[in-house]
Amino acid sequence: MSFSSFTLIRHAILSFLLGCAALSSFAATVTAEFQEECRQQLGPTKIDAIVLPSQVLYDFTYSSDVLSQKGVRQRELHQSVVGLTTATLRHTITWGGDVLAYPEGPACTRPAIQLTLEVGPQHVDIGREFPRGSCAFNKIAAHELRHVYANQETLVDAARYLEYAMREHYGTQILYGDKATLKANLSSDVQRVWIPLLKQKIAEVDLRHNAIDSPEEYASNQVECDGEIPRALAKAGKQKYLLITPRRS
Numbered sequence: 112m113s114f115s116s117f118t119l120i121r122h123a124i125l126s127f128l129l130g131c132a133a134l135s136s137f138a139a140t141v142t143a144e145f146q147e148e149c150r151q152q153l154g155p156t157k158i159d160a161i162v163l164p165s166q167v168l169y170d171f172t173y174s175s176d177v178l179s180q181k182g183v184r185q186r187e188l189h190q191s192v193v194g195l196t197t198a199t200l201r202h203t204i205t206w207g208g209d210v211l212a213y214p215e216g217p218a219c220t221r222p223a224i225q226l227t228l229e230v231g232p233q234h235v236d237i238g239r240e241f242p243r244g245s246c247a248f249n250k251i252a253a254h255e256l257r258h259v260y261a262n263q264e265t266l267v268d269a270a271r272y273l274e275y276a277m278r279e280h281y282g283t284q285i286l287y288g289d290k291a292t293l294k295a296n297l298s299s300d301v302q303r304v305w306i307p308l309l310k311q312k313i314a315e316v317d318l319r320h321n322a323i324d325s326p327e328e329y330a331s332n333q334v335e336c337d338g339e340i341p342r343a344l345a346k347a348g349k350q351k352y353l354l355i356t357p358r359r360s
Contacts, residue, residue, distance in 0.1 A: 199230070
């Protein structure tokens with residue numbers, strides 16, 4: 112993580128904490144009896160991050176030329192792409208929790224947040240120059256599956272990180288405020304702070320992808336399977352050099 116990105120997130124969290132402090136300071140305007148009633152009647156804080164299984168879809172109909180156009184980095188480097196994994200991050204957030212309030216008076220709540228995460232469907236393309244069942248096809252498919260796992264594992268790690276951070280922040284505190292705006296304000300803070308933090312953690316998947324697409328992996332493509340991959344590309348009039356890399360959106 113770069114220093115600059117850390118600073119941005121730190122400032123955002125600081126802003127969020129100040130916002131929560133403003134809500135909590137509302138407690139000074141309510142009676143001790145109401146605060147005790149909140150402590151007794153409100154349910155516990157609940158933070159859950161759920162990661163759904165990733166659906167994987169395969170397509171073997173595109174040529175390496177078409178896949179090369181999808182792979183932006185490879186297109187810029189004039190490299191052929193024999194396999195490509197694409198995935199989209201989806202998330203939904205449900206904000207709940209009991210709210211105790213007097214009519215036209217103060218309100219209190221402990222947050223209940225459920226974050227549901229999914230990466231997918233993940234699309235795996237393998238160039239049609241490589242027949243199913245061939246050694247080259249199997250090698251490319253195994254490589255792309257590593258990218259699929261990397262995407263899913265990164266999402267799980269990010270979900271755990273975010274869940275822990277939110278639980279540590281909220282703890283058992285009770286938030287006070289106006290009933291009409293209490294949940295809306297907190298929901299806005301989730302979108303403004305926690306979701307950007309989630310996306311920052313998800314971006315770390317690039318480190319895993321780069322490790323998979325190593326120089327050693329690149330070199331092995333040229334010689335394994337008795338050179339099937341470069342021969343197939345040469346037969347189709349493609350360029351000599353290739354990489355097998357993912358693309359996320």
